[in-house]
Amino acid sequence: MRMLGKTALVTGAGSGIGLAIAEGFLAQGARVVAADLLDGPPEALAAAVARGEALGVRMDVTEPDSVRAALAACAAAGFDIDVLVNNAGVIHVGTILQTRLEDLRRVYRVNVEGVFNVTQAFLPGMIERGGGVILNMASLASLTAMHDRFAYSSSKAAVMMMTRSVALDFVKQNVRANCICPARVHTSMVDNYLKTAYAGQEEETFRRFSEYQPVGRMIRPDEIAGMAVYLCSDESQMVTGSSFLIDGGVMMGV
Ligand SMILES: NC(=O)c1ccc[n+]([C@@H]2O[C@H](COP(=O)([O-])OP(=O)(O)OC[C@H]3O[C@@H](n4cnc5c(N)ncnc54)[C@H](O)[C@@H]3O)[C@@H](O)[C@H]2O)c1
Numbered sequence: 001m002r003m004l005g006k007t008a009l010v011t012g013a014g015s016g017i018g019l020a021i022a023e024g025f026l027a028q029g030a031r032v033v034a035a036d037l038l039d040g041p042p043e044a045l046a047a048a049v050a051r052g053e054a055l056g057v058r059m060d061v062t063e064p065d066s067v068r069a070a071l072a073a074c075a076a077a078g079f080d081i082d083v084l085v086n087n088a089g090v091i092h093v094g095t096i097l098q099t100r101l102e103d104l105r106r107v108y109r110v111n112v113e114g115v116f117n118v119t120q121a122f123l124p125g126m127i128e129r130g131g132g133v134i135l136n137m138a139s140l141a142s143l144t145a146m147h148d149r150f151a152y153s154s155s156k157a158a159v160m161m162m163t164r165s166v167a168l169d170f171v172k173q174n175v176r177a178n179c180i181c182p183a184r185v186h187t188s189m190v191d192n193y194l195k196t197a198y199a200g201q202e203e204e205t206f207r208r209f210s211e212y213q214p215v216g217r218m219i220r221p222d223e224i225a226g227m228a229v230y231l232c233s234d235e236s237q238m239v240t241g242s243s244f245l246i247d248g249g250v251m252m253g254v
Helices: 016-027 043-050 064-076 101-128 150-173 188-197 202-212 221-232
Strands: 007-011 031-036 054-058 083-086 132-137 175-182 243-246
Touching: 007 016, 007 101, 016 031, 016 043, 016 083, 016 221, 031 043, 031 064, 043 054, 054 064, 064 101, 083 101, 083 221, 101 132, 101 150, 101 175, 132 150, 132 221, 150 175, 175 221, 188 202, 221 243
Parallel strands: 007 031, 007 083, 031 054, 083 132, 132 175, 175 243
Antiparallel strands: none
16 A cells, blocks of 8 residues: 555546546555546546545636635545646647647646646645645656647646746655656547547557557556556655656657
8 A cells, every 4th residue: 555644636537547547546545536627526436436535526727716616625525635646638739830829728728727727726735734746747748859749749848847846946845746758648638639630540640659669559547657656655755856758668769
């Protein structure tokens, strides 16, 4: 039980990586608040909710009022958050010339302002209670340029630097902040953009993207959850301000 006694909030916990992290934390003894745009907790967490180990809250990370309401709902239910995972995120596929201002704003509102809004709301409580851990979901695209990811890459570069900035400013208050930088993880995000941005070439593109990662496949969400458990447990007490690649070897020769 590597996270016994911890209470975590995971944004974007309704599917994909966020859901896998919520399940990974619960399996290691943490109590978990699953926050997403959905009303009610994800079906996969229903048993943990019934046992009082998990809570589902509706939160739109782009809306400060919604984030504050979720904070109040956590407190009312006795979930005082000491681990925050900023995982909610969206993507846009396109070069700068294929990106409309509204696309850029949509991506920045969720990926950048979302991390800002949620961290600003939950960090004071963590500090009051003696400290905590923040884990942000950045991307391989935070570190290296990827084709057709203009808005997404730049938003995820911001996430990486927001992580370091918070880590530096709050290290003396016993707050750690790190980020994970995954290459492609097979989730609905990938399936959805294959359908919309690569229509008619889904299978070929899926294969190409899998082969881009030298290990030869996409990452599974539970493989990100394993790293999240390490970074949010006391095993990583000396780790802060760092970015962790999980990329099947993409960057090994770079
Ligand atoms: N899948 C990948 O290849 C990959 C790679 C690197 C990084 N990431 C990042 O990992 C995170 C999770 O991605 P995923 O692949 O699991 O995607 P996903 O689409 O399966 O899940 C994202 C979740 O975020 C939620 N969400 C979106 N906007 C929100 C908002 N405004 N407020 C609250 N919740 C919101 C969605 O409802 C969804 O449940 C994202 O930040 C993504 O950028 C994904």
